Amino acid sequence: MDDPRIGFVGLGLMGRAMVECLQKNGFELTVLGHRDRSGLDEALAQGATEAASGRALAEESDIVMLCMGTSDQVEARIYGPDGILAGAREGQVVIDFGTSLPASTLKIGADLAEKGAVYLDAPLGRTPAQAREGRLNIMCAGERAAYDRVRPVLDVLGENVFHLGKLGNGHTIKLINNFFAMTTACAMSEAFAMADAAGIEREALYGVMSAGPLKSGMMDFIRAYAVEGRIDLAFSVANAAKDVGYYRRMTEDLGRDSPISGAADAALRAARDGGAGDLMVPQMTDWIATHSKKGQT
Template sequence: MSTKPKVGFVGVGYMGHGMAKNILQGGYDLMIKGNRNRVPVESLTAMGAHEAGSLAEMAAGCDIVFLCLSNSPQVEAVIRGEGGLLANGKPGLIVVDTTTANPVSTMALAAELEAAGMHMVDAPLGRTPKEAEAGTLDAMVGAAPEVFERVKPVIDCWAGSVTHLGPVGSGHKMKLVMNFLGTGYAALYAEAFTMGAKVGLAPQLVRQVIGGSRMGCGFFETYTQWVCDRDPDAHLFTLDNAAKDIGYVCLMAQAAGMANPMSAAVRNAFASAVAQGKEADYMPMLADHIASLNGLDLGEEVEKGRG
């Protein structure tokens, strides 16, 4: 009989599918709970996963449950809901939240689970769905040491790099610091390309000079695959999700009692795009929004630069 824990997984979308697949391939008995999209659910059940009829069934039958959802309200509903994990889990259940979430919410949920004899781990992700499928994501983990040791073998199935940062909440805090930098770069790049075009520098020239300098980086490379090459799949992360993340950054800063002029400005850049119906656009497309505010079509500026 296997001594491995029984694992549940809620949210088998872009990132979750690959993570769940790699847990299965690690030899774990896996129960999944999907959403309206049946494609990833059917893919995983064909590989041997069991589909839970309810969260209550998963909570009662699993030792560790992973969450990979869109935001903190969804996480709160899965944990606190009438048919959720808190009401139906057995003592010792570990809930691992890989969502990019609000640490204030995470800490509150952790306290409620602890009071019921359960445990919370936050393990937000770095990298993309490509690395999720390959099992090479980055995991930033907040957990008590003994709980971390119990979940690490399962996280190792889908992560190439696992960093235990400290107690519960540490992972989500670090993820928000990281996403502040990412959204900040996106907003800076958007304005820089518009500024260049306004003064007669084609986007390709900006890419050539900046990309080859000390200010170039991997994020700049993927960003310019959209701006200069018009590759819509360069960075598949929506402006709506980015706006959510930078909003959480500002809430974290507010809770810490700090002045945050830069993150507030970045939040406004993304909020402006979302307010004008661009929420389904991807991160580098913020550059087109900023260009439009300044009376430019960035695609046309790219074409001019080819002439």
């Protein structure tokens, strides 16, 4: 696909960084914002065009990109008389870069296919800073021919770009990945909290645990905060609770129980619902240390 016209929906921290990267690489963009116009205004200042609706954006774009927080938000932009689906057409490719429910992804994909458009799920790894530099990890799934057509654009945004098979596989793998990551983070946070309760220095515990096969990048993220007070993992408790909750809904859709995710889900939801949703995940160490005391509500 030569010189594709790109429409971009969702200019939060990650979305605006991706838009910046695309603009620096010479792509012309049509953008659609929400209540917070800061990311939108940045894009407009660099030459982007603002669309009045999802339908108008789709009508002007060869590739439509969405980078949004929840499946509900994605569906709100896809459906309705002014939604992306209403403006979709034959040969168009729509890409969801968020972390969404696979069941929602499959429904949207089927509806877009009726218009001749193709839906790809392509959740992301890494940070907005790396997005600006075109160094994201992109877990793309869906029709291979459509993936091959948009691959040059994905290569601008990503350092590691994967094609993972049929539609929905990207979101499924991302949710499995985030379930495992957040379960590990919560387990390490509790380990430090229990060391505190036992009068053991956190660094002493880490030294023993990291000397064996338990050592991991996630362990080191939690240790950076627990021992040094430094947050290297800027991922909120609210987002973590959402992703683990989506993972559990996915397992239900698959007809499976998920006993292991239950503990992380309960801890993250309790923290979020108790007003700690804006904390970063490594700060669960302090939250668990406080709220694990017997009789603590």
